[in-house]
Amino acid sequence: MFGTVLTKSLRDQVRSFTGWSIGIVVLVVLMVALWPSVRDMPDLETFLANYPEGVKELFGIEAFGTGAGYLNAELFSLMLPAVFLVYSIGRGARLVAGDEQNGTLEVVLSTPVSRVRVLLETAGALVASVAALGGVLLIAALGGDLVTDMHVGVPALATGTLAMVLLGWEHGLLALAVGAATGRRGLAVGVAAGFALLSYILYVAATLVSSLSTWGPISPFHQALHSGPVGAGVPVGYVWMFLGGAVFLGASLPMFGRRDIATA
Numbered sequence: 001m002f003g004t005v006l007t008k009s010l011r012d013q014v015r016s017f018t019g020w021s022i023g024i025v026v027l028v029v030l031m032v033a034l035w036p037s038v039r040d041m042p043d044l045e046t047f048l049a050n051y052p053e054g055v056k057e058l059f060g061i062e063a064f065g066t067g068a069g070y071l072n073a074e075l076f077s078l079m080l081p082a083v084f085l086v087y088s089i090g091r092g093a094r095l096v097a098g099d100e101q102n103g104t105l106e107v108v109l110s111t112p113v114s115r116v117r118v119l120l121e122t123a124g125a126l127v128a129s130v131a132a133l134g135g136v137l138l139i140a141a142l143g144g145d146l147v148t149d150m151h152v153g154v155p156a157l158a159t160g161t162l163a164m165v166l167l168g169w170e171h172g173l174l175a176l177a178v179g180a181a182t183g184r185r186g187l188a189v190g191v192a193a194g195f196a197l198l199s200y201i202l203y204v205a206a207t208l209v210s211s212l213s214t215w216g217p218i219s220p221f222h223q224a225l226h227s228g229p230v231g232a233g234v235p236v237g238y239v240w241m242f243l244g245g246a247v248f249l250g251a252s253l254p255m256f257g258r259r260d261i262a263t264a
Helices: 004-012 014-033 035-039 044-049 053-059 067-076 079-102 104-109 115-148 154-182 185-208 210-218 220-225 237-258
Strands: none
Touching: 004 014, 004 115, 014 035, 014 067, 014 079, 014 115, 035 067, 035 115, 067 079, 067 115, 067 154, 079 104, 079 115, 079 154, 079 185, 079 220, 104 115, 115 154, 115 237, 154 185, 154 220, 154 237, 185 210, 185 220, 210 220, 220 237
């Protein structure tokens, strides 16, 4: 029956998803709780003026005195991207390659289920879990916005959350694709993490070095974080992140379909 692999994959993620959800709520609560102190800080504008221009642009520090600017600088520019990347890459690498190394994938494939369906449904489970983690983030951020009067609003927080989800999808699907194509969980983590690191370095370099600025838009981090993401609307870069994940998954389908599956 359609959805069996999807259901199994989602069920296997419940425990880890719960832990990551609690971690995100705690992180958001701690950072939002500091907002009143930052907002009421005397001479805040003078303090921020001392930062280099490149750093201001990279972390959105110029708008630090607003609720949206504070969230961008303290949460959405580094900490939350790291959380979503670690979660997504780890889950993506485990869903196929991890099951193969544990010997459970062979059992699934011994049933009347095609390999294409297995990969697509595990990808669906990954996409759903990352989206659900985004839902947890959005609810926590909205609660903080209401309690501390940050005046950010639902649309701005929703677009910021969407950027985190898309960043997670792209890198998580890359890890899933490498794992499905090779059967090696460690390699899947390494490739996806390396891709994330190089993308972030390019984003930072393109922001700080004017001669590299034309290369910035090809970085997923630029696509997710440039001019926001909280309050930046829905830039075209979001489409490229979605398409990037789909391309990674599509490229792995034929390789997974003809590859010998290792036995435990």
